[in-house]
Amino acid sequence: MAKKKRTKSKSTSSKKSFSLKLSKQNKIIFGSLLIVLSIALFFSFLSYFFTWQDDQSLLSEFNDRNAQASNLLNKFGAAVSHFFMFKGFGLASFAFPLLLAITGLYLFLGLNGKSLVGKWIWGLVGIIWVSVALGFFAMEQPLLGGLIGFEMNDFLQDYAGKIGVFLLLIFVLMVILVRLFNFTPEGFANFFRSQQQKIKSDFKNPNTEAKGKNDPEEIISLSFDEEPELKIDDYTHRKDIPPLQNEAGLDVNLPQDDKADIDLTVEQVTVEEEETDVKAAKLVKDFGEFDPKLELGNYKFPPIELLDPHGASGGITINQEELEENKNKIVSTLKNYKIGIAQIKATIGPTVTLYEIVPEAGIRISKIKNLEDDIALSLAALGIRIIAPIPGKGTVGIEVPNKNATVVSMRSVIASNKFQKAEMELPIAFGKTISNETFVVDLSKMPHLLMAGATGQGKSVGLNAVITSILYKKHPAEVKFVLVDPKKVELTLYNKIERHFLAKLPDSDEAIITDNNKVINTLNSLCIEMDNRYELLKTAMVRNIKEYNVKFKARKLNPNDGHKFLPYIVLVIDEFADLIMTAGKEVETPIARLAQLARAIGIHLIIATQRPSVNVITGIIKANFPARIAFRVTSKIDSRTILDTQGADQLIGRGDMLYTQGNDVTRLQCAFVDTPEVAKITDYIGSQRAYPEAHLLPEYVGEESGTSLDNNISDRDAMFREAAEVIVTAQQGSASLIQRKLKLGYNRAGRIIDQLEAAGIVGPFEGSKARQVLVPDMYALDQLLANETK
Numbered sequence: 094m095a096k097k098k099r100t101k102s103k104s105t106s107s108k109k110s111f112s113l114k115l116s117k118q119n120k121i122i123f124g125s126l127l128i129v130l131s132i133a134l135f136f137s138f139l140s141y142f143f144t145w146q147d148d149q150s151l152l153s154e155f156n157d158r159n160a161q162a163s164n165l166l167n168k169f170g171a172a173v174s175h176f177f178m179f180k181g182f183g184l185a186s187f188a189f190p191l192l193l194a195i196t197g198l199y200l201f202l203g204l205n206g207k208s209l210v211g212k213w214i215w216g217l218v219g220i221i222w223v224s225v226a227l228g229f230f231a232m233e234q235p236l237l238g239g240l241i242g243f244e245m246n247d248f249l250q251d252y253a254g255k256i257g258v259f260l261l262l263i264f265v266l267m268v269i270l271v272r273l274f275n276f277t278p279e280g281f282a283n284f285f286r287s288q289q290q291k292i293k294s295d296f297k298n299p300n301t302e303a304k305g306k307n308d309p310e311e312i313i314s315l316s317f318d319e320e321p322e323l324k325i326d327d328y329t330h331r332k333d334i335p336p337l338q339n340e341a342g343l344d345v346n347l348p349q350d351d352k353a354d355i356d357l358t359v360e361q362v363t364v365e366e367e368e369t370d371v372k373a374a375k376l377v378k379d380f381g382e383f384d385p386k387l388e389l390g391n392y393k394f395p396p397i398e399l400l401d402p403h404g405a406s407g408g409i410t411i412n413q414e415e416l417e418e419n420k421n422k423i424v425s426t427l428k429n430y431k432i433g434i435a436q437i438k439a440t441i442g443p444t445v446t447l448y449e450i451v452p453e454a455g456i457r458i459s460k461i462k463n464l465e466d467d468i469a470l471s472l473a474a475l476g477i478r479i480i481a482p483i484p485g486k487g488t489v490g491i492e493v494p495n496k497n498a499t500v501v502s503m504r505s506v507i508a509s510n511k512f513q514k515a516e517m518e519l520p521i522a523f524g525k526t527i528s529n530e531t532f533v534v535d536l537s538k539m540p541h542l543l544m545a546g547a548t549g550q551g552k553s554v555g556l557n558a559v560i561t562s563i564l565y566k567k568h569p570a571e572v573k574f575v576l577v578d579p580k581k582v583e584l585t586l587y588n589k590i591e592r593h594f595l596a597k598l599p600d601s602d603e604a605i606i607t608d609n610n611k612v613i614n615t616l617n618s619l620c621i622e623m624d625n626r627y628e629l630l631k632t633a634m635v636r637n638i639k640e641y642n643v644k645f646k647a648r649k650l651n652p653n654d655g656h657k658f659l660p661y662i663v664l665v666i667d668e669f670a671d672l673i674m675t676a677g678k679e680v681e682t683p684i685a686r687l688a689q690l691a692r693a694i695g696i697h698l699i700i701a702t703q704r705p706s707v708n709v710i711t712g713i714i715k716a717n718f719p720a721r722i723a724f725r726v727t728s729k730i731d732s733r734t735i736l737d738t739q740g741a742d743q744l745i746g747r748g749d750m751l752y753t754q755g756n757d758v759t760r761l762q763c764a765f766v767d768t769p770e771v772a773k774i775t776d777y778i779g780s781q782r783a784y785p786e787a788h789l790l791p792e793y794v795g796e797e798s799g800t801s802l803d804n805n806i807s808d809r810d811a812m813f814r815e816a817a818e819v820i821v822t823a824q825q826g827s828a829s830l831i832q833r834k835l836k837l838g839y840n841r842a843g844r845i846i847d848q849l850e851a852a853g854i855v856g857p858f859e860g861s862k863a864r865q866v867l868v869p870d871m872y873a874l875d876q877l878l879a880n881e882t883k
């Protein structure tokens with residue numbers, strides 16, 4: 094292990110020295126030069142073999158224009174070949190054009206040159222080995238090992254004798270095999286075992302005998318024909334990533350042995366797993382880690398200058414007089430109620446100042462709490478909030494609004510160290526706390542957010558702040574938004590980044606959903622996406638999207654098995670009340686389901702509403718949205734509905750908000766981002782190269798399209814029987830299962846499910862749950878289908 098790590102770090106450091114910071118054009122020029130040079134060397138070497146004796150006398154006449162060499166590349170070829178082959182490494186010199194060609198190709202195609210240094214090192218080791226080994230024959234054929242090969246061989250022989258050199262060469266060969274080809278005795282044994290099985294199965298199956306006689310390669314190429322074509326990776330569109338399984342004969346043989354011998358299958362699986370790891374490591378070594386950002390490799394994050402400083406060039410202006418005045422008022426008011434103060438301290442925030450009071454000994458905190466309204470009245474200010482006691486501090490806090498509130502610009506929070514250095518999956522800079530600290534939280538940890546507040550108090554600005562934060566930190570490959578905007582005006586600006594950051598249903602024109610009926614389809618489609626993602630996580634044997642993506646990047650998951658890099662999906666619903674009013678349970682159920690289950694697979698919900706009543710924010714919704722934001726609301730009841738505590742009714746509006754993620758409630762001033770700023774950001778992103786289309790969500794076939802139950806046997810899909818077998822074997826009636834197992838499109842799988850329902854094999858549609866399978870086993874299925882045809 095330690096050794097492995099060391100070699101890894103070595104190669105990364107060498108990679109640094111390799112990437113000479115050549116521009117793209119220079120790389121292409123330099124790459125083509127190397128390729129041309131390698132071709133020239135190859136032909137020189139090749140022809141040198143036949144002409145070296147003729148040309149040797151010419152070498153001293155290199156400058157003579159009239160002298161002609163017999164080498165294909167004339168004097169240049171003769172001289173270079175003489176240097177490399179005769180004076181150098183003999184036959185092994187052919188590796189030089191090969192290494193040059195590989196290097197040239199890497200540069201030409203702009204590939205990651207991480208593994209090049211390793212290739213050169215191993216190439217040189219191989220060259221020396223071959224030339225020393227061929228040095229044994231130098232007397233008969235001096236060209237085989239070259240001068241260096243001969244001299245080295247001779248030198249070693251002087252000390253170790255012929256046998257010693259031979260043993261040394263065997264040892265070096267062993268080192269090369271182990272380090273370069275991961276040679277292990279078990280691998281060697283397994284190879285033989287698989288060959289043995291292959292021969293056995295060839296005997297058992299005479300049809301393949303004739304073909305099988307040739308070569309294992311023959312079998313591999315045959316199986317390739319049967320395999321579906323190599324899929325191009327969804328994100329990189331690269332085809333150059335060799336499939337994990339098709340490479341080795343072992344996997345190709347697996348299906349034949351599956352049924353025949355259970356013991357054997359178990360053995361194969363472990364080998365396969367080991368091999369997958371080894372292959373993944375090799376793929377990473379050759380191609381580097383999978384980079385989901387590669388397709389939009391030139392994507393530029395929006396610069397901070399697009400955001401407006403909103404006048405506040407930094408810090409808050411402290412009005413000493415105001416501070417003193419408020420302090421005196423608080424002290425005298427409390428005195429009126431016979432509450433003595435031992436100490437008072439002020440913390441100035443952007444919109445409110447917190448006065449922390451340590452009451453004199455013996456004063457009951459509940460007494461202060463009961464006086465809340467009276468104190469507010471005496472201070473004659475709106476938006477006073479009393480926190481008695483401040484959790485974990487043992488003091489009483491009185492928040493008094495500043496006369497001149499400072500706007501917290503989005504620019505200041507995005508530029509803050511805290512946000513810039515945030516190592517979070519989906520960092521959100523909400524704004525600033527009362528002590529003027531930037532408040533950054535991770536949406537993926539929330540994991541869903543409920544935002545409520547009366548109209549005009551800053552909800553839309555809050556939503557924009559959330560989206561902007563993510564846009565400033567995440568690449569289009571890493572996150573996708575599903576935007577629902579029944580008001581039709583709030584989120585339209587994000588249309589410009591449709592092909593970068595938005596996700597939509599395959600058949601919809603607009604990525605931003607404004608029609609409530611479409612919302613239901615989208616939510617159900619997200620549920621399907623969720624199920625599909627869980628299935629992927631299950632087959633990858635990981636617990637969450639983060640682990641999955643790490644594994645995928647390490648190339649341990651084969652794209653040919655349906656694995657792909659999973660971006661986070663953030664569903665934003667701007668006016669949830671409107672949706673609940675029109676669609677009711679139909680949206681509540683999928684939302685609750687997503688909220689309950691989607692956290693692990695990277696789907697996060699943000700729902701905003703201006704009507705925080707109990708029939709909108711229902712118990713189910715509340716239970717699944719622990720992170721909540723309340724902007725100013727009009728009544729204590731509304732505040733309770735959102736936060737389970739009062740306080741939101743005492744806010745001052747304009748982005749003044751309370752945030753809770755469980756117990757504590759934090760008062761924040763929401764960062765302000767104006768529409769023109771959002772427009773600039775979306776313009777900036779939208780003007781860059783994009784994906785061909787928005788990220789497509791799985792197709793959702795609505796209930797209405799599945800109602801025509803026509804049990805016409807002749808109209809059945811060709812894959813009907815296979816589908817029925819899949820469903821009955823798995824005892825799970827889902828279209829996505831058919832889709833996956835039989836590699837069909839969703840529409841076709843949906844049609845087959847309808848036919849299965851008509852045939853009485855699966856039960857009726859049950860929302861997002863899988864249908865019930867009505868046939869218990871394969872025997873019953875055979876009976877049922879046989880009876881149909883009678």
Ligand SMILES: Nc1ncnc2c1ncn2[C@@H]1O[C@H](COP(=O)(O)OP(=O)(O)OP(=O)(O)O)[C@@H](O)[C@H]1O
Nearest residue numbers: 547548549550551552553554703747748763764765
């Ligand atoms: N964080 C903030 N800082 C300063 N001013 C703000 C902030 N948030 C909102 N405002 C002010 O409040 C106004 C209304 O905000 P916004 O449009 O976000 O309200 P809303 O709650 O979405 O209203 P509606 O529900 O009617 O859409 C803004 O135009 C802006 O002037």
